[in-house]
Amino acid sequence: MTVAELKEYLTAGRHVHLIGIGGVSMFPLAEVLKRAGLVVTGSDIHENANVDHLIAQGIPVTLGHRPENIRGADLVIRTAAVHDDNPEIQAAHTAGIPVFERAQAWGAIMMDYRHAVCVSGTHGKTTTTSMCAHIAMAAGTDPTIMIGGNLPLLGAGYRVGNGDTIILESCEYCNSFLSFRPTTAVILDIEEDHLDFFKDLADIEHSFRTFANLVPENGIVIANADDRNTMDTLDGIDRPFITFGLGNYADIYCSEPVWEKGLPTFDLYQGERFVCTISLTIPGLHNVKNALAAAATALHMGIDPKFIAQGLNSYHGAERRFEYKGELNGAKIYDDYAHHPGEIHVLLQTAKSLGYQRVICAFQPHTYSRTKALFDDFVQELQLADLTLLAEIYPAREVNTIGISSKDLAAKIPNAEYYPTFAELEARLRQLARPGDLILTVGAGELDQVSNALVKKTTKNECNSSAQI
Known part of the structure; x- marks a missing residue:
């Protein structure tokens, strides 16, 4: 049905x-x-x-x-x-x-809301959805929210409100987002992923184009002008859409960010109109882009710029998105959900820009099919770390019929080490950690257990989601 x-x-x-x-x-x-x-x-x-x-x-x-x-x-x-x-x-x-x-049910529910915001894309969905949630909460819209990770503001990954706005993180896997009924469809970026379901990039782009076409004639598609795949996907689409980007070629854009201790401040513009000044408390140029997407969404909804600034300035991150865990022997410990080569590239670039003496990346690949399909890209991007420690692949829904292991990655990556168990990996991190290090546990599997263990065995503090840069 x-x-x-x-x-x-x-x-x-x-x-x-x-x-x-x-x-x-x-x-x-x-x-x-x-x-x-x-x-x-x-x-x-x-x-x-x-x-x-x-x-x-x-x-x-x-x-x-x-x-x-x-x-x-x-x-x-x-x-x-x-x-x-x-x-x-x-x-x-x-x-x-x-x-x-389940996706059909959420789609049916959306039809009762004036604003049904669906945030999609290969990367940045949880962060951007969380930013939209912060803005909507600051504006007092009493939204219903569904996020793919816990948000400290909500104390959970969801909120059931009474207002006319619903905000959902929307995943393309198995075309589940095609059951949604957005009035606002946000597309952050499009890359090859979930190749156990999609045939290739063209198949993925077709899915996103179909998603964009779900928007009614009085709705809007909000797209990343800096992502070529997204713009190619939307070429000739007959739905209204606006763009966000880092320059004035986009409808919603920012001034050149000013960076202080790794954190960006920038002015937000809509066309020639100055909207507000935003100071993020999370690092990375990718998060400037995520903030632009959230701001563009809020402007389309008619939210006052002061609430856009208030919401974005108060956002300190979501669970497992460059989440600060604590210290070990003077080293800073962070955890991140990155599991695609593109996400790892952005994560490690950001980490390297923060001034640490060493960036140590402990990574657990997610699914055999993704590891096989994107093997060369993983090899390239994981070299950005000063030292890479590899845990065994997290299978999720899969059986290893491919015969691939993280050991294969370690053999191709300079300065990489393979540890078949979390206990061995944790012991190695304890041995390595020293002042001036940034240690990252990375992946969509269970490697956060290691960062939690490192912190809980060395400090009395519980995890803090705010970035301690």
């Missing part, structure tokens, strides 16, 4: 059952549906903090998947991890109860 058909089902009083309700983007969905007046139940395999939270909100959750769990449901929504052989899915099909995907 389509998103529009699902919208007809999501009316007050209907009973919706969520399978995998404890998932990171499912439990906020449950709250939103409950607030809309639906009767919400759910099931999950394991009890976790999300499940406990929902139960406290009065939403019944059953542990384990059984056919009887869907009794009385008018419709079922499932997470992507739940397949057709699930007993509850099979029972729904037998009973003629419609089954929808």
Whole structure:
């Protein structure tokens, strides 16, 4: 069924059952549906903090998947991890109860909002969505927010508001963002990624173009003028769009940033009009671009420039986005989610610009398919560090049918070392750490366990998300 058909089902009083309700983007969905007046139940395999939270909100959750769990449901929504052989899915099909995907549900929900902001792109989605959230909160719009990482401002990765604005991080993997219904579609950049699903760059660009075309005629596409793939993708599109960039060739742009201790200050312009001055508390030219995207979104929504400045100036980073962890033997420890060669390039360039004597990068590649497809790029970009320590590949959803290992990367990268276990990697970092070092744990897997262990075993302080440059 389509998103529009699902919208007809999501009316007050209907009973919706969520399978995998404890998932990171499912439990906020449950709250939103409950607030809309639906009767919400759910099931999950394991009890976790999300499940406990929902139960406290009065939403019944059953542990384990059984056919009887869907009794009385008018419709079922499932997470992507739940397949057709699930007993509850099979029972729904037998009973003629419609089954929808999680992304479809979010798409249907967006149709009730005046401003439905979807932030997409290969890189920078979490940071830019978080910046949009900061601005919207500063402006008092009472937004609903869904982010792919925890944001200290929210104390979580989501917020259920009562205003007319919804802001969602929107991922292209498996074309999930094509189920969304944005009024504002932000495209930050486009590169080859998720090649276990997409055939090539052209396939990815086609997906993003389709995403942009989801915007209604009275909506807007906000695009990165500095990213050639994005501009090529949008060439000739029949939807209104504006651009952001580092120069006045873009609709929304900035003056040359002034850098102090690695942090940028710049003036924001819309055409010839000065908008406001922004001083970021996070480093990197890439974050100037992310801020421009968030500012362009806010300007289109009619948000006062003073709230744009207030929101961006108060943003100190999201979890696992150049997140400061603490110190070890005088070395500064940071963690970052970068898992694509383009992201690693930007991360290590930024780290090298901060004046440390050495930049030590501990990296865990994410998925065998990505490591194989982008192998040469990983080899090139990881050489930017003074020393690279490689953990074994994080498999995520994959089985290693390719026969690839992080050891293969280490063999090609000068000044690289391979450690098959986290314990060995942690021990090596303890041995290396000294004053003047910046130590990065990098990747979308579980390598943050190492940075957490280094800090917790050496200090009494918990993690601090603010950059301690």
